[in-house]
Amino acid sequence: MELFINAGLALVDLVTDLSKIARHETTILEVKAENRELLFREWLSEILYQIFVKERLFVSFRINMLSNNHLKATAIGELIDYRRHSIKRELKSITYYKLQISEHDGQLIGRFVIDI
Amino acid sequence: MANIEVIKISDELWEIPRQAEMHVPGRIFASEILLDAIRNDDSLRQVMNVAFLPGIIGYSYAMPDIHCGYGFPIGGVAAMNLDEGVISPGGVGYDINCGVRLIRTNLSVKEVKTKIKALVTAIFHQVPSGVGSHGAIAKLTQQQLRQVSLNGARWAIEQGYGNEDDLEFIEDRGMLTEARPDCISTRAFERGATQMGTLGSGNHFIEVSQVVELFDEQAASAMQLFPGQIVVIVHTGSRGFGYQICDDFLKTTLQAARKYGISLPDRQLACAPLSSPEGQEYLGAMRAAANFAFANRQVIYALIEKALLHSLRISPRELGFRLVWDIAHNIAKIEEHQFAGKKVRVCVHRKGATRAFPPNHPDLPRIYQAIGQPVLIPGDMGTESYLCVGTQKAMEETFGSSCHGAGRVLSRHAAKEKACKMDLFAELEKSGVFVLAQGKETIAEEMPFAYKDVRQVVETMHRAGITRKVARFTPLGVVKG
Numbered sequence: 001m002e003l004f005i006n007a008g009l010a011l012v013d014l015v016t017d018l019s020k021i022a023r024h025e026t027t028i029l030e031v032k033a034e035n036r037e038l039l040f041r042e043w044l045s046e047i048l049y050q051i052f053v054k055e056r057l058f059v060s061f062r063i064n065m066l067s068n069n070h071l072k073a074t075a076i077g078e079l080i081d082y083r084r085h086s087i088k089r090e091l092k093s094i095t096y097y098k099l100q101i102s103e104h105d106g107q108l109i110g111r112f113v114i115d116i
Numbered sequence: 117m118a119n120i121e122v123i124k125i126s127d128e129l130w131e132i133p134r135q136a137e138m139h140v141p142g143r144i145f146a147s148e149i150l151l152d153a154i155r156n157d158d159s160l161r162q163v164m165n166v167a168f169l170p171g172i173i174g175y176s177y178a179m180p181d182i183h184c185g186y187g188f189p190i191g192g193v194a195a196m197n198l199d200e201g202v203i204s205p206g207g208v209g210y211d212i213n214c215g216v217r218l219i220r221t222n223l224s225v226k227e228v229k230t231k232i233k234a235l236v237t238a239i240f241h242q243v244p245s246g247v248g249s250h251g252a253i254a255k256l257t258q259q260q261l262r263q264v265s266l267n268g269a270r271w272a273i274e275q276g277y278g279n280e281d282d283l284e285f286i287e288d289r290g291m292l293t294e295a296r297p298d299c300i301s302t303r304a305f306e307r308g309a310t311q312m313g314t315l316g317s318g319n320h321f322i323e324v325s326q327v328v329e330l331f332d333e334q335a336a337s338a339m340q341l342f343p344g345q346i347v348v349i350v351h352t353g354s355r356g357f358g359y360q361i362c363d364d365f366l367k368t369t370l371q372a373a374r375k376y377g378i379s380l381p382d383r384q385l386a387c388a389p390l391s392s393p394e395g396q397e398y399l400g401a402m403r404a405a406a407n408f409a410f411a412n413r414q415v416i417y418a419l420i421e422k423a424l425l426h427s428l429r430i431s432p433r434e435l436g437f438r439l440v441w442d443i444a445h446n447i448a449k450i451e452e453h454q455f456a457g458k459k460v461r462v463c464v465h466r467k468g469a470t471r472a473f474p475p476n477h478p479d480l481p482r483i484y485q486a487i488g489q490p491v492l493i494p495g496d497m498g499t500e501s502y503l504c505v506g507t508q509k510a511m512e513e514t515f516g517s518s519c520h521g522a523g524r525v526l527s528r529h530a531a532k533e534k535a536c537k538m539d540l541f542a543e544l545e546k547s548g549v550f551v552l553a554q555g556k557e558t559i560a561e562e563m564p565f566a567y568k569d570v571r572q573v574v575e576t577m578h579r580a581g582i583t584r585k586v587a588r589f590t591p592l593g594v595v596k597g
Contacts, residue, residue: 015247045363049303049307052247052307052356053303053306053307053356086555087246087247087555088247088555088557089247089317089318089555089557089558090246090247090316090317090318090597092210092211092318092359093210093359093360093362093363094363095186095187095384096186096187096366096370096382096383096384096386097186097187097382097383097384099383113186115186115210115359116318
């Protein structure tokens with residue numbers, strides 16, 4: 001769970017300053033995929049979609065359900081306000097290139113490459 | 117760093133011998149110096165991986181601006197046989213029909229040298245750029261986006277952006293036929309809805325440049341270019357519409373590859389047989405995104421003309437704003453070529469590579485029949501850009517393809533680290549380039565030191581006989597997203 005939450009926050013951090021995001025609203029996110037790695041990519045793709053299409057920024061995530069191919073979460077944040085939020089860059093997509101979840105010293109490490 | 121065996125064929129051409137599951141050898145156009153730079157990333161491995169794809173014919177090609185991409189290298193060309201071959205969304209890229217448009221004017225640098233800042237500022241305010249920038253035209257409905265998908269640049273002209281004559285100077289007259297809006301997801305329509313007529317961010321730009329050198333007077337004259345002339349270069353693509361279509365079809369083709377028993381050396385090379393429903397659907401959706409990009413560049417073109425007219429307070433006749441050429445450099449196309457002594461129809465993937473058709477090719481407009489297709493090769497924003505033309509040798513050796521830019525040598529992250537202590541805007545202004553950008557991050561990532569020397573890239577293809585140099589431009593002002 002922690003891996004998915006931290007990767008999600010890392011993605012938002014690439015786009016804007018996390019400390020400037022208020023906790024005004026919650027959004028339910030749900031993704032499905034064939035395996036855990038692809039689920040990881042789908043999760044990040046969903047956040048990217050929420051940012052660049054729905055114009056929502058998230059400051060925290062709560063995972064409600066997680067299996068190898070299904071994830072339900074609650075995302076907390078607010079709508080983008082271009083006067084307050086500085087958007088650093090546009091992200092095109094989460095690629096499949098070098099996508100990996102590995103285990104090291106009992107910790108899960110997720111790697112994803114973004115096209116910008 | 118790739119330790120891959122590369123054999124010298126000539127001073128500008130190198131070969132990776134066929135090995136393992138490669139169907140064809142790899143061929144790299146590069147000088148020795150460029151090859152050393154190319155070895156610094158994974159791009160040669162990616163050239164080999166592309167050669168694994170079913171139905172590839174000739175070679176897995178790399179242009180001299182090659183650098184590491186996702187799956188396919190950027191600067192890669194692969195032609196697939198229509199019967200056994202595949203089509204790969206990764207072989208086109210996320211920014212479907214990312215491309216370049218060159219526009220000539222009647223202005224000379226002498227006349228506007230003192231007005232460059234005003235001109236660039238006018239363009240910056242007229243053309244939406246950067247993240248969250250919404251179109252100069254209202255949010256499009258799904259029905260309108262379907263029309264864009266089918267009609268490309270013509271759609272933009274029908275909305276009042278430019279003239280019918282412009283179509284003559286756009287690859288494929290700004291519209292790929294057999295586009296399939298029915299194969300596009302709701303999410304892609306959503307992502308494209310507010311982005312028509314926007315530049316975007318990343319490496320996209322609008323550049324006001326001057327013609328500093330002509331190498332081929334006849335070709336330059338056909339394109340109405342003269343020394344000291346002001347030209348405008350636009351680099352953008354299909355925006356979120358294309359990114360989402362690529363993303364959707366990577367998923368589809370990953371499943372298709374498994375279904376059709378295609379083993380992939382890299383998931384990002386996901387593909388489907390060209391003859392399969394999945395392959396045909398991607399081809400149709402990709403064409404729709406390509407048409408969005410043609411329309412987007414057409415809208416931006418008209419917005420720039422408006423900005424210049426307003427800023428200079430001159431008539432359209434005095435400005436003489438006219439399209440020289442609009443070219444795609446992320447695309448897959450079904451084309452007819454000669455291969456092994458026979459005429460064949462193939463699907464040519466050009467990922468960070470441009471078409472470079474020779475004189476007398478039926479797909480060229482009448483006025484370029486004698487000179488060959490214009491090939492636009494923008495460098496980085498601090499140095500120079502080139503205009504070349506395609507040759508018969510390109511048809512014989514690269515399925516009518518050439519390079520598309522300088523090609524990165526530093527990753528965006530490395531470039532940013534190097535730039536962190538510099539006053540980037542001042543550095544560029546010192547070299548005579550006035551830059552306006554929505555974000556400093558983009559400037560840092562796109563600084564000249566992040567790129568190869570475009571002169572070496574262009575010179576390699578000129579010496580190899582694939583393209584011929586026509587003109588060289590240097591930038592005076594740049595708008596970045």
